[in-house]
Amino acid sequence: MKKHVLTITIILLCAASAYAAEDILIADFEGDSYGDWKVTGEAFGPGPAKGTLPGQMKVSGFKGKGLVNSYYKGDDTTGTLTSPAFKIERKYISFLIGGGMHPGKACINLLVDGKVVRTATGPNDRPGGTEALDRASWDVSDLIGKKAVIQIVDQQKGGWGHINVDHIVQTDTKPKVPSRGNFTQEMTINKKYLIIPIRTGARKCNLELEVAGRKVRRYDTEIAENADSVDFYAYFTIESYRGKPAIVSAKGAPEEGFKLIHQSNRIPGAEKFYTEELRPQLRFSQKVGWNNDTNGMVYYDGEWHVYFQHNPVGWNWGNMTWGHFVSTDLIHWKQLPNALFPSTMAKGACFSGSAAVDTANTAGFQAGGEKVIIAALTDTGAGEAIAYSNDRGRTFTWYDKNPVVRHSGRDPKIIWYEPGRYWVMAVYDQSKEHGRNIAFYTSKDLKEWEVQSHLPGYYECPEIFELPVDGDKDNTRWVVFAADARYATGRFDGKTFTPDHEGKHRVHYGSYYASQIFSNPPDGRRIQIGWARIAMPGMPFNQAFTLPHRLTLRRTADGIRMFATPIKELTKLRKKKHSADSAELTAESPKTIAVSGELFEIRAEFAVGQAKTVGLDIGGNRVTYDVGGNKLNGADMKPVDGKVSMQVFVDRPMIEICGNDGRVYITSARGKRGEVPAIKAFAEGGEAKLTKLDVYELKSIWKK
Structure with missing residues (x-):
C-alpha cells in the first residue's frame, strides 16, 4: 500500500510541475519605444537602448536586443520610467539589473498602493566596476492578487549615476540568483x-x-x-x-x-598556454588577462626587459599593474611575476611609464654589485613616481618621497641627457595654458625635478630619442611622438624640443598604439614595440603586442622620414623557403605558391605597370596596394622607381606589413585564420610584374 501511495505522490508532484503556471512577461524592452510606460526626465532617452550608449563601458548580460539604460547623455541626466498597473499573479518577479548602487536614487522599485514594497539596485558604488547585468528577483508571494506598478528610477548624478534593467517577468519558479x-x-x-x-x-x-x-x-x-x-x-x-x-x-x-x-603550484589550464587558437606564436603574450601599453622597455646586462600594462585578473581593461617579460635574444621571451603594484599596495593603479639604468648611481639607490634599474611611472591619484630595482628588474622598491612630480598628466619617459649630465623626463601634461602637451623636466638625481618647457599637440605615452640620419653619427635628429606614434623630427638641447617642420609625420598605421623604444641598447639600435589593439575572443588573454622593429631616419624626396623595419633577429625563425620566378601578372594569371602552416614571412616586390591594384592573397587575407591612390592597405605610400615592396609577417591572430623597406608599418587583425594553403601574388585592372616573391615558413617561439 505504501508503495502505491508513494507512486501516486510522485505522479502528482510531476503533474504539478508539468502544469505550473506559465511565466507572465511584464516587459522585455525589445521595441523602439517604451509603449505604455510613462517617462519623465531625460535619463531614459527616447526608447530602449540597443546595448552600450556613447561614452559607456560595454554593457552585457541583457536579453535580446534592447534594455533600459539610463546612461542616456551620460551620468548626469535624471528621470523615471513607470509601468502601467498590473496584477501580481505569480510568486516571484524576476529581472536583470546592473548599473549604480544608489538605493532610492538609482534603482528599480515595486509599488503597491503608491508605496515602495520591494527595491533593488545595481552593484557599482566606486570607480571601475562593470556594466554587466545580473539576474535578481523579489519574492512577492504575500502580494499575490494586489495591483502594482514597477518604477525604474534615476535621480543620481555623477559616478555610476545610472541604472540598467531588462526582461521583467512574473514567475512561479524561484529564479536562480547567485548567493x-x-x-x-x-x-x-x-x-x-x-x-x-x-x-x-x-x-x-x-x-x-x-x-x-x-x-x-x-x-x-x-x-x-x-x-x-x-x-x-x-x-x-x-x-x-x-x-x-x-x-x-x-x-x-x-x-x-x-x-x-x-x-x-600550477595554474589550471596551463597545459594549453601558448597552444590556443588565437595565441600569437611569433611574439610574447601574457598567460592570462588583459594587456595594453608597453612600459619600462630597457636592456641591462644581457637581458631585454619589457614591462607592460596588465590586468592580471580580467579579460578587459582595469586593475593596472606592470607585467614583465624578459629575453636574451629579442625572440624568445619568459613571463616573470608582475613587478609593480600601486605604492599603497591597496588602492590606485600603476599607469604607464619607462625604465632606465642609473649607471652612475645618481640617485644613490644602488645596494650591491648590480646597477640600478629605475622605473618612472604614474601612480594614479598621486603623480609621477620613481621605483628602483637592485635585482635585475625582478622586484622594485618605491622611493619613499614619491611623487616626484605633481601635475595633471601621466606616462613619464626618462632618458639620460649626456651633454648636460642630467636626466630628462618627457611626460604627458594637460593645462589651460598649454592644452594637451609634452612637458619636459630635468633632474640631477631623479628625485628633484624642474619643469623646462612644453610641446603642445601630443597626447599620452610620450617618447623622445636621438637618431642619426642615414647612419651618419655626425648628423642626427631628435624624434618625438606620443601614443598615436605620429612623430616630429627636430633639435633638442636637453630642455626644449624644436621641430624641423610643421605638423607630424607618420610611419605606423592600423591597430597600433602606445609604443616605446628600449633604453640602454648595447648596439645603439632604436627598437620599438607597440600595443596591438586586437581582441582575442574566447581566450584567457586579450590584446597583443607588435613584433620588435628597428627605427631609422633616412632622407627621402619628401625630406627626412622615419622608417620601421622588423629586427634582423626574426630571421632565426625561418624554416622552409619557397620562391617564385619573376612573372607578368594579370587578373587572369596570378602567381601562386602552395604552402602549409599558419606562420609566415613573405617578401614581395611589384613593378606596378598599368595595374590598378597589386598585392598578396594570404589564405583569404589580402594585402593590397592601390596604385591610383598610392595606398598600401589604406596607408599612404608612393612607389619607388615604379615599384612597391612588401614584407609581411603572418601570425595566428594578426598580420604585420612593412611597406617599401619600412616607409610604412601596418598592424592588423587577421580576418581569415587557420592554415594557409597557398599564397598568391596578383594584379587587377591591368598588367603588372612580380619581380620578387620569397615565402618563409616560420617556427613558433614557444615550441622547443
Missing part, C-alpha cells in the same frame, strides 16, 4: 600561486589579499559564480610570501565562486 556576500579565507602561504576563477562579464567584486597584516593586492574582479561558469583562472604569484599568514577577502562575491579560490 553573494562578503567572505574571508585564512591561510598560510605554502604554494606558488593564488588561483582565482574568472567569468568575463560577471558582476565585479572587490578582492583583497592581506599578508602578515599588510594588504598587498586589491582588485575589482569578475569572480565566476561557480565552477561551471569559469572562463579562465587568474593567479597571483605569492611564493615570495611563503610561510606567512594571509587572508583573502572579497566583498559582494558569489559564495560558490569564492570557495574556488585556492593555493596551487
